[in-house]
Amino acid sequence: MAGGDVPVHVELRTTDVAEARAFCRRLYYAALRIEPVGDPGRFDFSADVVELGPITLGEVGYGTDIRVSCGALETSYHVLAPLTGMLRSRHRGTVVLADPTRAVVYRPTGDIELDWPGSCRLLSVKVERGALERELDAALDQRVVSPLPLGASFDLVDGPGRTWMALVRLLLAELRGADGLASQPRMAARWRDMVVSGLALSVQHPYGEEPAGLQGPYRPRTVKRALDVMHAEPGRPYTTTELAAVAGVGARVLQDAFRQHVGMSPMVYLRRLRLDGVHAELSRSEPGQVSVSEVAYRWGFTHMGRFAGAYRARFGVPPSVTLRGRP
Structure with missing residues (x-):
């Protein structure tokens, strides 16, 4: 970030x-x-x-x-x-x-x-x-x-x-x-x-105690490689094909692995990662210092209409409200 x-x-x-x-x-x-x-x-x-x-x-x-x-x-x-x-x-x-x-x-x-x-x-x-x-x-x-x-x-x-x-x-x-x-x-x-x-x-958690139904299977290295590059450069315009190449598998294999081990597709995960990044940056910025569009662009969003809709769906308010710091 x-x-x-x-x-x-x-x-x-x-x-x-x-x-x-x-x-x-x-x-x-x-x-x-x-x-x-x-x-x-x-x-x-x-x-x-x-x-x-x-x-x-x-x-x-x-x-x-x-x-x-x-x-x-x-x-x-x-x-x-x-x-x-x-x-x-x-x-x-x-x-x-x-x-x-x-x-x-x-x-x-x-x-x-x-x-x-x-x-x-x-x-x-x-x-x-x-x-x-x-x-x-x-x-x-x-x-x-x-x-x-x-x-x-x-x-x-x-x-x-x-x-x-x-x-x-x-x-x-x-x-x-x-x-x-x-x-x-x-x-x-x-x-x-x-x-x-x-x-x-x-904090108490069940891992290491192996209670039935709580520990999942090992997360494959292919998934970890894709997660690592997304977190290293979340604003980069990745495609599923590019992430699959980094992971060393085909696009369909990576998508299936993400759904099984992460609970969502690579692109959905990347969008959430970017939205959380925008939210954190807007929360700590002053309105006169930055604009919503420049922060969104820095985190990889190029279509402001779709970005604004996705942001509101995730956080319940428009991005401009977060930047102003008012409910």
């Missing part, structure tokens, strides 16, 4: 609910709903957030009790780890009481409801869906189910969860400054990868 190793630091403190809502929708999910249920006079939103390629790290608090709800995340996995207070979460039929000893984990599917007290300030970690799934796929050298059947929470006091939490806190603190070692792209990329791989090791 272009610019994926360069951290982007954004922060906001406001007593305006609409401004806080727009900020969170721009950085996280367009369908996010935030409603104060406590004393509105105590609403005091503050967020200090860093975007680094496929991860978004932030420290967030609201000052008063709020209720948050959101539909399926679709494009990401998400972890909320309270620093103070307790958070009540409902997701996929499971209730989790998260506090400084336990984080709550969200998969890309299923509605989310949160009761977030004013006393709760937390670390929010958003990881793009493909990044975490590729990490487990590479570590295990096998196909993983998408979305990953992750546990609903994990321990922050003992084991890998404690180390992961410390890593996230240190990385966020380092990235807030302009002159820290982690602000250098090469180091930032390594720390970013550590956050993703550390999460894969911290």
Whole structure:
């Protein structure tokens, strides 16, 4: 992803609910709903957030009790780890009481409801869906189910969860400054990868335990080669025939392998990869800095009408709304 190793630091403190809502929708999910249920006079939103390629790290608090709800995340996995207070979460039929000893984990599917007290300030970690799934796929050298059947929470006091939490806190603190070692792209990329791989090791998943029906077959090297070149240059005008040549098989064989091991054709996967890239870049850009068309073109879209329709179908809003940062 272009610019994926360069951290982007954004922060906001406001007593305006609409401004806080727009900020969170721009950085996280367009369908996010935030409603104060406590004393509105105590609403005091503050967020200090860093975007680094496929991860978004932030420290967030609201000052008063709020209720948050959101539909399926679709494009990401998400972890909320309270620093103070307790958070009540409902997701996929499971209730989790998260506090400084336990984080709550969200998969890309299923509605989310949160009761977030004013006393709760937390670390929010958003990881793009493909990044975490590729990490487990590479570590295990096998196909993983998408979305990953992750546990609903994990321990922050003992084991890998404690180390992961410390890593996230240190990385966020380092990235807030302009002159820290982690602000250098090469180091930032390594720390970013550590956050993703550390999460894969911290959260509960069934891989390695071989429960029936959860572990898929090995993903063929032909598929991996095609995925690697698409992620290396997502804006390049690939055709199925060109990807098949890279993979060393015929076009029909590659299409069949993708449908079996990825769940979609190579061109559908590439379009989703590009759309996610455009969405991430528009989310962190200012309207005066870039235009929708130039970002779309950079990611390989040449027909703006078809691009706009595909973008709205995936994210629920036109690309211009994402760029403006308003719901």
